[in-house]
Amino acid sequence: MSLICAISNEIPDVPVISPSSGAIFERRLIEKYLQDNGVDPISGKDLTVEELIEIKTPPVLKPKPPSATSIPAILKMMQDEWDVLMLHAFTQRQQLQTARQELSHALYQHDAACRVIARLNKEVTAAREALATLKPQSGIGSMQTVIQQPTMAPEAPGFASQPVEQAGMSDEVIQKLQDKATVLTQERKKKGKTVPEELVSAEKLRGFLTLSSHPGLHSASVPGILALDINSSDNSKILTGGNDKNATIFNKDTEQVVAILKGHTKKVTKVIYHPDENTVITGSPDSSIRIWNVPTSQTTLLLRCHEGPVTGLSLHPTGDYILSTSQDKYWAFSDIRTGRLLTKNLDSSERGLTAAQFHPDGLIFGTGTEDAQVLIWDLKEQSNVANFPGHIGEISAISFSENGYYLATAAADSCVKLWDLRKLKNFKTIQLEDGYEVKDLCFDQSGTYLAIAGTDIRVYLCKQWTELKVFNDHTAAATGVKFGRHAQWLASTSMDRTLKLYGIE
Known part of the structure; x- marks a missing residue:
């Protein structure tokens, strides 16, 4: 071993093999050893210099440079x-x-x-x-009655499937809707014309910057985020719907994906985060509406109340019912607790519906159509009570202000129209650049600001309707915009596959 150590510290020489032990040595060192000892250092047998076998090796391919x-x-x-x-x-x-x-x-x-x-x-x-435990005289008919009660949908285990028949608007449901509307109206009157102290000022909003950008929420192979919502109770949770058929829940504080909801067979175009529960609702062109439990990332209810793509979703203020619209020309009102379809109505002019939104009180709602009409409906009577014509092209977004008086609508005509629900007329039109495609509208919870998502992100000050801020950070069309609590921050999504957050640095 001492010889081997010595060999490793010497300058390399021609290698040779000892026929006695089969070991490899450097010729200079083994010759010196044989002169002193005359035996193989490994086997201890007699060995001469002439018996050594020289190894033919190629030259070094990559010698170290002199440097x-x-x-x-x-x-x-x-x-x-x-x-x-x-x-x-x-x-x-x-x-x-x-x-x-x-x-x-x-x-x-x-x-x-x-x-x-x-x-x-x-x-x-x-x-x-x-x-x-069935009695024998109950016969086959009773057995069939028990067996035919479905406990799950055929698509996957664990679902409760919504029946085709309409359950109807019972007196109990109507009373529940009326009671909730009365409470909300009284609360709005108490608030009066004051705004929350925590509400961000217009000057601070003008100073909003892009705080972060998150491109990894949805698949890169099928790019595009199509829908956005924020949990109003836990203001850190953000829900997005993607072109990749998935919905994703993201925590902006920890910057971690909380859940990925997989189940739709087509892209997810509408999403709602329940304000009081860890539940989300999604709609898709696969004609289905899914109710999800966030902790388990599983579908708890599958609603099939439409025969065409779902184009609009809105949660009733009670948190128990969902309004949906579809290209099949129907709007539907369903119970998200039981999965029952309460009522389903055809648009009077038989036009495909493109958008839906509840009034803050929940007794009326608005729908948009493919031929530029905005319709106002009475939920209890299930009747069309007002029409707002004036747009050109398909209605792309509608949004009621929290003050209960204003309705903002957008279509393919590159403008946003503001309607006074008391006078039933258009009192303001925000004309945008030619070719500007509005994809989403959103008032903040106080009704002070209006955000527009489309070719870019724009924020307007209500009443004066002046432009406060424009965000041009997205590299593709923006598809969703939502205000955080008290408008302290803003979120937007885009076809460029990113979720962007804006606020004061």
């Missing part, structure tokens, strides 16, 4: 190798984090599946016990 013999050059080489090592370690840490997230998501799905299986087993056991 590498200096200490600074050697230090630079070591620094380069260190940099490569650190970059490799960083890449491995990123891959590890991704693998952990995927594993966590898989474990959540597995846990949810186990819960569904356990519940189904319990239901099957209960059904068998019910069948066993």
